[in-house]
Amino acid sequence: MRSSARRMRRVGRELAGDPVEFLINLPDLVLETPERRAKRLKGGGFMPWPPRPYVALVDWEQRLHEQLRAPWPCPDGDAFRELWDQILGELERRKLPVGRGAFAGWGDGEPGLTRAVWCLVRHQRPETVVETGVARGITSRVVLEALAANGVGRLWSIDLPPPGQPGLHEQIGAAVPDRLHRRWRYVRGSSRRRLRGLLHELGTIDLFIHDSKHTERNLRFELGHAWKALTPGGFLVADDVDLNHGFHAFQADHPEAATLLCLAEPLTPDVGRQEDRGVFALVRAPMSEASASESLPVPPVRAPAPR
Ligand SMILES: C[S@@+](CC[C@H](N)C(=O)[O-])C[C@H]1O[C@@H](n2cnc3c(N)ncnc32)[C@H](O)[C@@H]1O
Numbered sequence: 439m440r441s442s443a444r445r446m447r448r449v450g451r452e453l454a455g456d457p458v459e460f461l462i463n464l465p466d467l468v469l470e471t472p473e474r475r476a477k478r479l480k481g482g483g484f485m486p487w488p489p490r491p492y493v494a495l496v497d498w499e500q501r502l503h504e505q506l507r508a509p510w511p512c513p514d515g516d517a518f519r520e521l522w523d524q525i526l527g528e529l530e531r532r533k534l535p536v537g538r539g540a541f542a543g544w545g546d547g548e549p550g551l552t553r554a555v556w557c558l559v560r561h562q563r564p565e566t567v568v569e570t571g572v573a574r575g576i577t578s579r580v581v582l583e584a585l586a587a588n589g590v591g592r593l594w595s596i597d598l599p600p601p602g603q604p605g606l607h608e609q610i611g612a613a614v615p616d617r618l619h620r621r622w623r624y625v626r627g628s629s630r631r632r633l634r635g636l637l638h639e640l641g642t643i644d645l646f647i648h649d650s651k652h653t654e655r656n657l658r659f660e661l662g663h664a665w666k667a668l669t670p671g672g673f674l675v676a677d678d679v680d681l682n683h684g685f686h687a688f689q690a691d692h693p694e695a696a697t698l699l700c701l702a703e704p705l706t707p708d709v710g711r712q713e714d715r716g717v718f719a720l721v722r723a724p725m726s727e728a729s730a731s732e733s734l735p736v737p738p739v740r741a742p743a744p745r
Contacts, residue, residue, distance in 0.1 A: 451602030459598060462631045470653050473682065482710050486654070486682050492717050498700040502554065505696070505722060508561040518556045521583055522549055525576060525613050534574060534612060537705045541609065542600040547576035547649065550703035551677050551718045555647060558673055558720075559584035564644030565591050568636065570629040570660055571649035571677075572597035575611040581647070582618040592621045594636055597650070598628040629660050637667040644669050649677040657684030665692065665723065674721040678702075680712040685719055696722040 449467070453460045476487040495501065503510040529536055538545035547555075559567070559581055567585070572578055572595045585591040599607045611624060625632050629650050637643065646664035648657060657676065661684070664674055679685035679699070689697060702708070702716040711717075 448602070455602040455604070459601065459628055459631065463628055466630065466651075466653070466655055470655055473654055484681060485710060490683055490686055491712050492680060492685075492699045494699045494701045494713070494717055498698045498720070499554070499557075501698055502557065502720060503561070505698075506557070506561040508557070512557055514557065514560045515553075517587075518553050518580075521556070521580065522552065525579055529574065529613060532612065534609060536574065536576070538708050541573045542603055542606055544571075544573050544600070545678075545704075546574055547580070547677075548702050548704050550700060551649075551675070552577055552580045554700065554718070554720055555675060556580050556584050558645060558675070559591070560587065562644065562673065563588050563590060564672070566640055566643045567591060567593045567645040567647070568596070568633075568640070568643050568664065569593065569647035569649065570596045570633065571651075572610055572624065574609055575613040577647060577649060578611060578622065579613040579615075579618070582614060582622055585621050586618060591644075592623070594623045594625055594640070596625045596627065596629050596632045596636065598626070598631075629656065633660060633663055637663055640667070642669045642672075643667045644672045645675070646673070647675040647677075652678045652681040654682040654684035654687065657682060658687055661685075661688045661721075662691075665695075668723040670723060671725045672723050674719075674723075676719045676721070678716055679719045680717040688721075694724050696724075 473486065477484055480487040481489075499512075500510050503512060526536065536546040540546055555577055558564075567581055569577060569581065575595075578593060578595050581593050585593060595611075597610060599610050614622065625636060643664065646660075646668065648660050648664075650656065650660070657679070661674055661676060668674065676685060689695065698720040700718050700720065701713055702718055704715055707714040708716050
């Protein structure tokens with residue numbers, strides 16, 4: 439009883455805070471009810487039910503570099519580690535604690551996913567990058583620093599700040615310094631509202647990063663549209679794919695996609711997630727019809743430990 443009253447209050451705050459977004463996302467609110475209920479009643483509050491753990495790779499990083507035809511060990515690894523320490527130090531000095539759930543329940547980008555993104559941008563040298571989900575902007579910062587180091591490329595970031603919590607909105611993009619804004623466009627609003635129009639405007643994209651609402655319906659929506667806009671050999675990155683069944687559905691819909699499933703590296707154990715870490719996915723579009731065999735899915739090497 440008490441929890442449904444809490445939910446009703448939250449819905450009321452969201453409606454009052456941004457009626458347009460509320461109405462656009464109303465179908466999601468209704469259609470995602472069974473998923474949310476299963477998570478709440480059987481999945482410990484946040485894991486999908488029934489459980490469908492992924493087979494994650496231990497050597498995803500090396501395989502990624504092989505796919506990118508980049509040297510391994512990565513010569514840009516030290517630069518990433520320095521950048522990571524710098525970002526964390528800057529946020530700490532501003533008294534913005536980072537980690538899973540640190541931003542109104544949303545998690546900040548962690549070192550595994552952001553290192554993958556850094557290497558993708560440095561080695562792939564994309565011109566057009568789109569991401570969803572900014573929060574304090576750790577992935578945005580990493581992408582923008584890598585684009586600046588490349589001297590080419592721009593980032594578009596779609597983000598709906600936590601509705602009904604205006605006090606947090608000034609923290610959006612806090613990790614991105616002014617000097618990087620030249621290559622950045624922040625697109626405020628839900629991906630449901632903004633993504634299709636942005637992709638239409640851009641025509642094609644080289645890299646897409648999903649880190650917004652982690653529901654099956656939303657993940658399928660974002661990946662489905664981004665996949666159609668990807669240039670041959672372009673990449674999708676999807677964070678937290680263990681939090682819903684959407685990525686399983688994407689794989690079934692796109693057997694041509696070459697996927698690396700990777701264990702996240704949360705700053706502290708993410709208890710209850712797959713292997714207490716969580717999983718992110720890297721997906722490459724075929725290079726072209728003729729060379730699609732280059733992008734065949736990489737066979738898994740390790741099954742997750744039983745929970
Ligand atoms: C997991 S956080 C993003 C973390 C960020 N990538 C980083 O590295 O620090 C998710 C963000 O997506 C926003 N968000 C939630 N639902 C969204 C939606 N439907 N569309 C776009 N953004 C959304 C949240 O308010 C939050 O700012």
